[in-house]
Amino acid sequence: MQVLPNRMSCVLYDVVEHLNMDERSAIEAAIRGDTARFAELYDAYVRSIYNFIYYKTHHKETAEDLTSETFFKALKNIRQFDTDRSFRSWLYTVAHNCVRDHYRAARPASDIDDVWNLPSEDNMVRDTETKLALKEVQKHMGKLSPIQRDVLVLRLWQELSHKEIAEIIGKSEANSKMIYSRAIAQLKASVPAGVFAVLVVALLQHV
């Protein structure tokens, strides 16, 4: 009896090891119309999708609205999902489109993909704290192409692999790496070293 907890823990541990296999099962069930199984996918991805959207909007309520829209669209259209693709990538694509549509509806005359495209004085609502923190970064990020920004955010802030990023942006893995390195190079060239010196001092206090 004393060995029971370990034994049961082993059982539970082994169960958890089936996670990847179970995502496929959940996707197939959701495609068959089982929204209960869709809940498993929601639980797995809602946080990363919300964060991704927040990084593109800098506004909590907008991120919540667009996260809701993303998952409702995903649930509605899951039968169109190609099971040979990565579900995560598909979900990010849906989220990306929701954000783009949001900005294009708000600024029909402009070709805006996300908040980084907006000038800092734009009156579109943003969380004050985030706006202040990103004040210096924004003007440099704004000079990158939308796809460069996406790759940077997905790689540095969301820590996705280039393989996953490639699926989301619809390019090859090699292309993803190339876009990433060029974005870094472009930023390096455009950001004054003095700005970084100040930031590094501040940063080191937190490391």
Next chain:
Amino acid sequence: MNKNIDDILRELVTIEPSFAQYEGEMRTLISELLAKKPDTRLDEQFVTRLRAQLIGRPTPSSFSRYFSYLPYAVAALAVLIALPYGAQFVRSGSGSPVFAMNQQIQSLGSDAYGTLAPQQSEQGGLGGNGVAHGAFSAASAQNETTAAPAPTMATAPAAGSAVPAADTAAATPAVAKVATSYATTNSARIAFPPGPMTVYNYVYKGDPLDLSATGDVYSRVTGQNSSAQVASQLKKFNFGLINLSAFSDTSVRTFELAENKPYGYLIDASFVDGTISINADYTQWPSLNGKNSDVQPLSMSAMLKDDELIGIAKQFLNAYGVNLSNYADPVVQQYSEGVASDSGTQMAPDQITVVYPLKISGIQVYEDGASPYGLQVGISIRDKKVMSVYGLTSQTYTSSSYKLETDSDKILSVLKKGGPNSWIPPEDSDVQTKNVDIEIGTPTKVLMHTYNYTNGASQELFVPALMFPVTSTPSDGGHYPKSILVPLIPELLNQAQTGPIPYNALR
């Protein structure tokens, strides 16, 4: 963070070797970008709220969320309960259900289930399911126990009842007993009671029929719940008698839980069929286990009123968290009074069934005998407790569009005979008949529960049908149906029995 920066730099240098000469600047840049990662202030209440909107249920607890990633998590927990050591790990039954409770319907193309024509079984069954649902056997059984005033041969199912196969079989010998000396049909020898046979004509008095050219046929999805994962966990236990882990490619198809307490239940789940049934564990019920020698037949005064029966059922289902959103208001199934053999007094049945009629896509489902199809809750009159629950099924369906019969005359001609499974003697028969009219009102659109047989396998289907209410019956004390069900799938409609009596169905 430094390690993270080192990794990022290493990757960048691998992609673009020239970055190596700017390591200091690169490190500063990466540090800056990482430091500026915004706090997204994710609100867990938002996560819970959105989940509820999407799925209809709250976010599971952190413990059960741990399991909710697994398709068979609840099943795993259930098995752990069944195993002696498992209980301490179970906190609740939350998490993603193994069997879908919220109705899900996936639309397929048209005619997805193939031809729906009934196929004659080896027994010569009238319905597509190999069971003689026909009026003859049902009415015979009913008439035999209720002593109808005159020899009759109803051409419709007995009132509100779908006769189980066992009942039909039981009725058959009684009919066959008198098969030697009375009138026979042209080709199959079958007996009828002396005197003219009463043939009922169901006369339609309702509004013109509202018919659609197409309608959805539904099929419940089964077989998606088999659990290889649960089996793999079970096999880790040392059962002593045999090494279960030596078996390969295994899954759990069914399991049974037993409540070890007075008035305990046996709970049987089938992953394959997506069903859960509950039965009284007779060893735990004093009135059932045979140890109580004082158990006497119940008099009719012990009978419970309908609202009492429904109250008991409702309380039980609520207590065990059965989701009733897919069911219509409960009805008490009709029952027959027995007669005590020694005293001749009337006896109440030991068990009465309350039925929660199933609704698929909001449309109520009936058996082909016009009785409601759905969740059946058996109630012990003696113990005033629920003693069985059947028909608790996963609620995942597919649907497919089929052409429906649009010829009112054809539908009403089948109705006139009492439905597609009813039989009336052919005009050239030597059976003497007496015709009695029964009036029928405007129908409602419903679904009929049936089976389709293809390639040796049966598929449970729910097809569009019209439910015609009986609005007036003769006052001769006979038993009459309350309604007649007529399917709208042309192939099923056209199975209407004609010609010689389907003798084989009565075997």
